[in-house]
Amino acid sequence: MVSTDHEAVVSAALEKYSSTEGALLPILHEIQDALGYIPPDTIDVIGKGINRSRAEVHGVVSFYHHFRTHKPGRHIIQVCRSEACQAVGALGVIEKLKRTLGIDFHESTSDGQITLEPIYCLGHCACAPALMVNGEPRAKMTPDLVDSLVNELRTKSHDD
Amino acid sequence: MTTKIFIPRDSSAIGLGANLVADALTRVTQSNKADVQIVRNGSRGLIWMEPLVEVETEAGRQGYANVNSNDVDSLFKTMFAGGGDQHEKSVGLVQEIPYLKNQERLCFARNGITDPTSIEDYLGNDGFKGLKAALSLDGKSIVEIVTQSGLRGRGGAAFPTGIKWNTVLNCPADQKYIVCNADEGDSGTFSDRMTIEGDPFVLIEGMTIAALAVGAAKGYVYLRSEYPHAEEVFTEALVIARAHGYLGDNVCGSKRSFDIELRRAAGAYICGEETSLLESLEGKRGLVRPKPPLPAISGLFGQPTVVNNVITFSSVPFILANGASAYKDYGVGRSMGTLPIQLAGNIKCGGLVEKAFGVTLNELLYDFGGGSASGKPIRTVQIGGPLGAYIPEKDFDLKFDYETFAAAGAMIGHGGVVVFDQTVNMASMARFAMEFCAIESCGKCTPCRIGSTRGMETIDKIIAGEDRSGNTDLIHSLCDTMLHGSLCALGGMIPFPVLSAMKHFPEDFCLKPDANKAVA
Numbered sequence: 001m002v003s004t005d006h007e008a009v010v011s012a013a014l015e016k017y018s019s020t021e022g023a024l025l026p027i028l029h030e031i032q033d034a035l036g037y038i039p040p041d042t043i044d045v046i047g048k049g050i051n052r053s054r055a056e057v058h059g060v061v062s063f064y065h066h067f068r069t070h071k072p073g074r075h076i077i078q079v080c081r082s083e084a085c086q087a088v089g090a091l092g093v094i095e096k097l098k099r100t101l102g103i104d105f106h107e108s109t110s111d112g113q114i115t116l117e118p119i120y121c122l123g124h125c126a127c128a129p130a131l132m133v134n135g136e137p138r139a140k141m142t143p144d145l146v147d148s149l150v151n152e153l154r155t156k157s158h159d160d
Numbered sequence: 161m162t163t164k165i166f167i168p169r170d171s172s173a174i175g176l177g178a179n180l181v182a183d184a185l186t187r188v189t190q191s192n193k194a195d196v197q198i199v200r201n202g203s204r205g206l207i208w209m210e211p212l213v214e215v216e217t218e219a220g221r222q223g224y225a226n227v228n229s230n231d232v233d234s235l236f237k238t239m240f241a242g243g244g245d246q247h248e249k250s251v252g253l254v255q256e257i258p259y260l261k262n263q264e265r266l267c268f269a270r271n272g273i274t275d276p277t278s279i280e281d282y283l284g285n286d287g288f289k290g291l292k293a294a295l296s297l298d299g300k301s302i303v304e305i306v307t308q309s310g311l312r313g314r315g316g317a318a319f320p321t322g323i324k325w326n327t328v329l330n331c332p333a334d335q336k337y338i339v340c341n342a343d344e345g346d347s348g349t350f351s352d353r354m355t356i357e358g359d360p361f362v363l364i365e366g367m368t369i370a371a372l373a374v375g376a377a378k379g380y381v382y383l384r385s386e387y388p389h390a391e392e393v394f395t396e397a398l399v400i401a402r403a404h405g406y407l408g409d410n411v412c413g414s415k416r417s418f419d420i421e422l423r424r425a426a427g428a429y430i431c432g433e434e435t436s437l438l439e440s441l442e443g444k445r446g447l448v449r450p451k452p453p454l455p456a457i458s459g460l461f462g463q464p465t466v467v468n469n470v471i472t473f474s475s476v477p478f479i480l481a482n483g484a485s486a487y488k489d490y491g492v493g494r495s496m497g498t499l500p501i502q503l504a505g506n507i508k509c510g511g512l513v514e515k516a517f518g519v520t521l522n523e524l525l526y527d528f529g530g531g532s533a534s535g536k537p538i539r540t541v542q543i544g545g546p547l548g549a550y551i552p553e554k555d556f557d558l559k560f561d562y563e564t565f566a567a568a569g570a571m572i573g574h575g576g577v578v579v580f581d582q583t584v585n586m587a588s589m590a591r592f593a594m595e596f597c598a599i600e601s602c603g604k605c606t607p608c609r610i611g612s613t614r615g616m617e618t619i620d621k622i623i624a625g626e627d628r629s630g631n632t633d634l635i636h637s638l639c640d641t642m643l644h645g646s647l648c649a650l651g652g653m654i655p656f657p658v659l660s661a662m663k664h665f666p667e668d669f670c671l672k673p674d675a676n677k678a679v680a
Contacts, residue, residue, distance in 0.1 A: 021442075021461065022441050022442040022444075022461075023443055024443030024444075025424070025425075025441075025443055026424070028426070029385075029424050029426070052443075056444075059445050060443070060444065060445055063446060064426030064427055064428050064446070065426070065428060066385045066425075066426035066427035066428075067426060078386075082347030082348075082546070083347040083348065083505065083546060083578050083592070084347045084348045084504040084505040084578045086589075086592070087504075087505035087506040087578055087579060087580045088505060088533060088534075119427070120345065120347070120427075120429060120596070120599075121344075121345055121346070121349075121386065122386050122387075123172070123344065123349070123353040123384075123386065123387060124171070124172045124175050125347060125348045125349065125502065125504030125505065125510070125576065125578065126172065126207035126208065126350065126502065126503060126504050126510030126511050127172050127175060127176055127208070127210065128504070128505065132386075135388045136174070137171050137172070137174055137175030137389075138175055139172060139175030139176050140175075140176065
């Protein structure tokens with residue numbers, strides 16, 4: 001059974017792209033933008049909506065790194081692992097993030113607040129290391145700046 | 161008189177605090193009731209100076225570099241005291257900064273100067289002149305001009321653009337497509353991002369010219385999901401272009417129809433490969449297609465398709481507006497025109513340098529780049545993204561020219577130069593290359609899918625000191641298989657960074673120099 005919240009989002013996405021050719025990626029983006037992930041219980045409905053098998057839809061969702069099948073935390077930190085960022089200390093920033101948050105990549109903090117994901121290039125290679133927090137870039141990161149970033153996000157969560 | 165203040169909306173500038181500066185400046189000008197207009201321009205590409213705030217004066221635009229919100233009060237006082245150059249953050253007139261003055265900007269002529277979503281700014285700075293010229297020509301003549309210009313694909317493969325367009329032009333079909341590859345996944349590259357964020361109309365114009373040339377009515381821009389700011393700007397630009405009749409059923413009153421749809425990618429590096437990109441646009445897993453058939457003959461939905469990179473399309477308006485020879489006059493040998501080169505990684509003055517082909521790596525690293533950011537000697541650079549070879553210091557006299565690079569076992573690719581200082585461990589970088597290939601392989605062919613993981617394990621063994629000589633032989637043999645047996649450039653080129661690291665920096669693998677074989 002698809003939960004009612006999910007169902008509304010999925011039908012809206014299917015409706016929006018009903019006349020689009022090759023619409024699966026736009027549909028998946030629409031769903032993830034709304035829910036933060038692609039709930040596994042929606043795969044079947046999406047497939048039926050675009051006349052593709054469940055296996056095909058699952059195949060697409062699992063192929064692309066961008067799509068998640070687990071609910072992420074309220075804040076998502078995507079940190080770059082690529083060469084240009086490594087050249088100016090990205091590994092130290094990543095290490096500090098993992099230690100401060102107490103999690104590895106693709107995990108969320110136990111309070112469900114912060115998710116950490118690796119990313120391969122954000123295009124901020126001239127002001128590296130870079131990361132993106134909820135879609136907003138932070139450049140020239142350092143291990144010290146990780147502390148203030150995490151505090152900032154935790155304060156935000158606490159205030160809300 | 162209204163004073164114009166420019167603060168970039170480029171996402172690197174935002175990453176360095178440009179939005180905070182803009183907010184602070186808005187507050188201070190409002191509370192002082194100053195007659196000021198804040199323009200969110202693109203970036204000049206002087207990324208190490210960002211946020212670079214510019215104030216319009218009679219002499220030109222006065223620049224203030226690395227401004228943060230704490231500087232705003234003092235900056236405001238300086239600006240309105242008339243002594244623009246007195247502030248500690250002043251860098252003088254922006255157009256006089258040597259980094260900018262010594263470039264040849266054709267593609268990036270407007271970036272940082274205009275408001276990216278102002279069509280008036282675009283028109284006032286030579287915009288749509290190329291399209292206007294193209295509208296008076298037939299498809300064959302447009303293709304002829306592009307062929308004559310010598311323009312080659314700037315995504316990395318450097319295939320002659322005119323020849324590709326000619327194939328599509330000569331393929332009879334009811335529907336043809338123009339696809340822009342904006343899946344700029346190579347580390348060290350950001351020229352596509354800067355173009356879309358800073359001058360999106362140039363891409364729209366270039367794609368429209370391509371559509372007129374080959375007879376296509378529909379275009380797609382396949383843009384990385386890692387570039388949300390570019391998506392925002394381009395979405396705005398498409399709406400504006402349609403409203404002004406540059407896209408739609410009657411492009412500029414020509415009765416020709418062309419429109420562009422923006423598609424967001426989903427974080428797969430392999431989708432920068434053109435056939436994988438087409439699969440993705442069709443709503444499938446991004447598996448690489450065997451070639452032939454070429455996309456020019458059977459591309460998107462089986463129709464003839466032009467697939468070009470952002471910079472390739474963005475180079476076309478200049479060519480149509482000024483003629484093939486105006487473009488061809490830049491460059492050397494068979495590498496004609498200019499290349500927007502991106503200086504990245506451990507470099508003091510990182511940013512975008514558009515130069516005619518023929519510029520040397522030394523000039524870029526030291527004259528433009530000012531050496532490493534750390535102040536330590538530069539040990540190596542990787543050019544052309546994660547599949548590019550590591551180049552040792554002895555080869556820094558290399559000229560930017562596709563053929564010169566190929567002869568040296570290197571590639572220009574999309575023009576990204578990633579700089580590393582002496583602290584880099586090349587065994588780690590070689591291992592990372594294999595790991596990256598394992599993460600990003602589409603899985604279609606065995607050498608890439610399995611070879612990358614085996615390669616990572618074997619490099620781990622070498623690092624751990626396990627049968628170094630035997631495992632080194634194994635890496636060479638494995639790389640040979642990947643090089644010759646992979647379906648596309650991912651598996652086929654990942655041996656380049658690995659083998660170049662082993663060849664030039666054997667000490668990092670605890671190998672004796674003579675234990676190594678030449679790069680295949």
